[in-house]
Amino acid sequence: MSQVIISMGDAIAPISGRASVYPAAMRSAEITSSGISQTAGLFAKYGEICTVLNNGNETIWAIFGASPVAAVLTTHALAPGERLDVGPMEAGFDVAVINDS
Numbered sequence: 001m002s003q004v005i006i007s008m009g010d011a012i013a014p015i016s017g018r019a020s021v022y023p024a025a026m027r028s029a030e031i032t033s034s035g036i037s038q039t040a041g042l043f044a045k046y047g048e049i050c051t052v053l054n055n056g057n058e059t060i061w062a063i064f065g066a067s068p069v070a071a072v073l074t075t076h077a078l079a080p081g082e083r084l085d086v087g088p089m090e091a092g093f094d095v096a097v098i099n100d101s
Contacts (some may be wrong), residue, residue, distance in 0.1 A: 001055020004031045004097050006040040009031055011049040011087055022042070028052075033060045039069040039096045049087030050095055054078040059100035064089065068096035 009026035029040040033056065044050060052062050063075035064086055077100070078084055086095075 001031045001099065002054055002058050002060050004033050004060060004062075005029075005051075005053040005055055006031065006042060006097075007051045007053075008042045008044050008048050008089070009075050012046070025070065033058075033097050033099045035099050035101070037068075037096045037098045038049055039094050042094060044087075044089035044091065044093045046091040047088040049085055050089055050093075052076075052078060052086070052095060052097070054080055056080060060097050062095055062097045064071045064093055064095050065093075066090070066092055068094055068097040070098035071077060072098060072101045 007026040008027040054060050057080050061070050061075040063070045
């Protein structure tokens with residue numbers, strides 16, 4: 001199991017001019033990943049970005065969509081300590097995560 005922190009919010013460009021974006025005002029949820037796909041329940045507003053942080057010690061898989069179901073080897077892999085920023089999101093999109101098998 002891994003502690004997974006998921007945040008959604010409006011995107012702002014960093015001052016340095018790099019390509020990355022960061023959420024300005026965020027809504028966050030914490031999921032303890034398992035062998036069953038779980039959603040964050042945050043539901044993006046149009047144009048927001050989503051940040052997924054794997055704060056655990058095993059690989060997880062994440063997927064984004066209107067009714068996401070995460071599955072091993074078919075979505076985005078996040079190694080322990082890795083962060084993934086995705087966006088802009090469509091309105092109503094959520095994120096689901098599952099442990100690597």
